[in-house]
Amino acid sequence: MKKILMFALVLLPLLASVGYAALNQSGDDYFTEQEIKDIAENHPEVADSIREFKKADQELNAVYKMLIDIYEQEWKRGGRQGENEFILKFKAAQLAWLKYRDLAVKSETSIHYSTLEYYADMADLTTQRIERMKSMLTDMSEGFNGKGPYGCRKPAKEALAKIKKMEQEK
Numbered sequence: 001m002k003k004i005l006m007f008a009l010v011l012l013p014l015l016a017s018v019g020y021a022a023l024n025q026s027g028d029d030y031f032t033e034q035e036i037k038d039i040a041e042n043h044p045e046v047a048d049s050i051r052e053f054k055k056a057d058q059e060l061n062a063v064y065k066m067l068i069d070i071y072e073q074e075w076k077r078g079g080r081q082g083e084n085e086f087i088l089k090f091k092a093a094q095l096a097w098l099k100y101r102d103l104a105v106k107s108e109t110s111i112h113y114s115t116l117e118y119y120a121d122m123a124d125l126t127t128q129r130i131e132r133m134k135s136m137l138t139d140m141s142e143g144f145n146g147k148g149p150y151g152c153r154k155p156a157k158e159a160l161a162k163i164k165k166m167e168q169e170k
Contacts, residue, residue, distance in 0.1 A: 043115075053122045063137070
């Protein structure tokens with residue numbers, strides 16, 4: 001009996017806390033705007049956190065696409081054929097980073113965090129990744145200290161200007 005009681009005292013709080021980082025009805029991390037509105041009725045701070053993550057995720061996708069486009073243009077401009085090794089590695093790294101972000105936040109939030117903190121952490125890590133990618137664009141726009149491909153400078157500067165405009169529109 002003591003073992004059952006100890007088991008219940010230890011395991012039940014852990015099982016209950018797993019539900020804090022609740023996902024949407026389809027089981028993924030993306031809520032529809034209607035689902036966010038429904039959440040906002042009772043928990044406006046959670047809805048704000050979800051929206052913040054969605055915005056960060058959209059920006060991440062936009063910046064990622066800009067980097068890929070620039071490297072694809074430079075690859076073609078150089079008259080090269082076949083797959084660009086950098087792009088293949090960058091895509092693989094991005095997929096690995098996304099898995100890391102999702103697993104890291106889920107592992108931390110599954111025990112003691114709320115849904116609010118889950119999405120705040122997702123937004124925070126996503127914003128950090130965006131800053132890293134913007135740093136890559138800055139390096140490209142400056143020609144990698146004179147060592148990088150000259151053809152990337154102008155598109156990278158244009159991409160940074162687009163990002164700045166997106167940030168001002170927030």
